[in-house]
């Protein structure tokens with residue numbers, strides 16, 4: 009509609025002047041309703057502004073004109089302008105409730121994904137145990153998110169899906185969606201959550217695959233790298249450490265950089281000295297407030313990972329931190345936000361998986377599941393084609409993938 | 411000149427002028443005169459506004475680019491917190507009631523002062539203490555909770571939350587005392603003959619506002635005390651780490667803060683009712699409706715706080731009920747707009763500075779109100795909540811509404827307060843620039859919001875950059891407009907023409923005493939008249955302004971030739 013008037017403001021063909029892509033079943037109803045309210049509002053607004061301008065000109069004070077200052081009354085008019093807006097508002101209320109009920113009533117056949125929000129990252133746990141910091145879902149399936157927060161309020165918001173839901177610590181809030189358009193969409197945190205609130209922007213953090221792509225991704229994502237260092241990095245980038253700790257030496261994000269400190273002696277906030285060793289890491293991760301580092305007592309506190317990490321996972325993290333010490337090659341490899349299989353192999357942090365069958369789906373040259381391997385290009389082409397209905401390509405895709 | 415004498419309090423010796431009848435710092439600092447207290451409030455709230463406005467420009471400048479320009483994320487968060495908290499607690503809430511209300515309520519009642527002058531001074535000093543406390547706390551250590559203090563962030567962050575909440579607590583008492591004072595004043599000090607329905611609509615609006623201030627503000631006090639207790643003593647009410655519930659906090663907070671929205675907008679509506687009628691030289695359309703609707707809005711306003719929490723995880727039925735109640739408050743506001751427009755019909759509309767501000771109010775407030783429809787409707791709210799759509803919506807109501815109404819009110823009553831006329835040409839220019847700048851700032855934000863830009867973001871996705879840049883440019887234009895408005899007013903103090911008692915032709919009582927009023931307001935109680943009956947008003951030229959000739963005194967000479975040429979500049 010208005011889109012054609014503002015080409016420069018549009019990101020791609022799927023967005024319209026007011027809306028991002030319509031990637032869920034909610035979008036059609038919400039967008040249509042949005043535009044109905046827009047037309048109603050424009051009508052009344054035009055009425056008001058025209059009346060205002062007309063009266064201001066027609067009855068303006070000018071030589072030779074004298075208005076009548078006596079009070080006016082017009083019951084018919086007053087009843088009209090009370091009743092009509094009331095009826096319209098009742099309709100808007102009812103239609104809003106209609107759309108809302110759909111948004112808050114998940115169907116029974118859902119794929120359940122557990123979502124954990126923390127400062128300042130998301131983690132998604134899939135039915136097969138895979139954990140990732142991005143949301144991957146199959147197209148045309150009902151998805152239900154069971155959302156928890158580890159610290160403060162956050163809000164799960166994917167504009168392309170239209171709906172949002174706060175994530176409240178101490179509660180489990182649910183969100184359901186049926187994606188209808190394959191592609192990659194931005195994920196935002198919509199509830200203010202502190203320092204890095206706006207860093208919870210996850211560009212392309214939501215990937216809608218076809219069924220086969222989803223299954224392939226899922227199988228691969230469940231499989232952490234065998235090598236402890238690569239595994240440690242894998243955890244570091246999935247558990248949210250990344251959003252507070254840099255891998256470049258000396259770079260302060262919220263917490264201190266984790267590179268170059270292993271084995272050093274540090275000062276704590278209480279003035280004691282501690283050695284940054286296996287034990288210290290362990291303590292920092294499980295009971296972060298026990299020994300805060302000097303200069304960081306005012307930093308937003310690190311969440312405790314007590315009970316969330318298995319022993320071997322902790323060991324993997326320790327192995328990774330150890331490896332970071334005086335290791336520019338590794339730092340170089342990971343500071344761009346991923347450690348691809350090739351990089352890991354080149355550095356010697358790769359242990360082949362024993363059962364080769366697993367790695368089949370992941371033959372693509374990508375890191376372990378953080379981004380969907382070949383999906384994006386498919387999705388982009390789906391995105392190019394007809395708007396909401398990406399499902400047309402679904403079956404063929406599945407066929408070829410098999 | 412003989413005509414002037416027909417109203418006893420028209421000419422006053424200069425020594426009675428409340429601005430100069432006593433001199434020296436203490437004569438102001440310890441004054442019990444409601445007019446001086448009103449002016450001190452005016453200076454105070456405008457300073458707060460200036461500070462928070464500059465912070466807004468800092469934010470808008472930072473948002474010119476999606477990446478860091480000069481504020482770190484943390485600094486950005488502190489600046490938006492300061493901007494919001496100062497605007498809400500130090501500016502908008504006290505703006506109209508405390509500054510204009512203090513000045514006008516007694517004079518509109520033909521009274522000498524408010525019912526409790528000492529309490530009035532006390533509430534001013536509470537405001538000052540609260541403001542100092544609040545500002546030093548926030549500036550010294552950097553509060554980063556947002557003005558809403560949502561838990562558990564506010565119970566765990568390092569900022570000076572306790573000090574800031576105590577500041578809010580003290581400010582709350584200032585607000586309560588002002589409200590109490592006005593309620594008692596309006597109830598007990600109306601002059602003989604002024605029945606409730608002969609009161610100016612500004613007083614109705616002030617009365618309704620005062621009811622909210624007295625009933626709702628204690629809840630804010632309780633909320634911030636509980637918040638401080640949770641933070642310090644871990645009493646386990648708001649923080650899930652101690653078995654509290656963050657949603658409970660939100661209920662507490664909005665139980666005050668939604669009615670507070672009406673503390674902010676009702677007085678603005680009251681101002682507009684006065685402005686539209688006086689400058690259209692036309693009796694207000696639907697007086698009773700406007701009067702009753704102020705009270706209705708005040709009471710209904712207590713029942714709709716949940717609309718801030720549609721995505722917070724409330725039960726579905728609760729959510730639906732809050733949506734229904736929210737829509738029910740929208741109707742009285744809509745009808746008020748129609749009433750204001752109908753007031754112009756067949757009137758004599760003077761398109762002067764004051765009227766332009768009043769018309770801008772109607773334009774902007776209408777947008778603010780209509781965009782509320784998207785947010786009250788549940789399905790669209792799930793999409794738009796916590797995005798820039800909401801930011802734009804409430805700025806249209808709070809800035810386009812309250813601030814523009816407040817400015818209109820200041821221009822309208824400026825001659826009365828200071829005895830000086832301001833420059834009309836520059837006044838109109840200021841209004842035009844404010845209007846353009848405001849729309850350029852906030853219209854793009856609606857589109858950003860519907861496209862998904864969340865609020866309170868220091869960094870953003872590049873797609874939004876053009877819209878953000880439009881908005882930032884608009885903000886600076888708006889800033890220039892406001893700066894010119896300030897210049898016009900200050901200039902008038904030194905160069906302005908002397909104001910007659912009644913420069914606009916208002917029929918309410920404040921126009922029957924000198925400009926500026928004597929410290930005792932009226933030597934003899936003024937005769938009460940219909941507040942919007944303009945037939946007894948006669949224009950006596952730009953220097954003398956309008957004169958009110960009581961119908962029984964119609965033996966006074968009527969200068970009909972002059973009368974047919976109302977001031978049009």
Ligand SMILES: [Cu+2]
Pocket residue numbers: 161162163197198199200201202205206208
């Ligand atoms: Cu957030």
Ligand SMILES: [Cu+2]
Pocket residue numbers: 667668669671714715717718
């Ligand atoms: Cu509200």
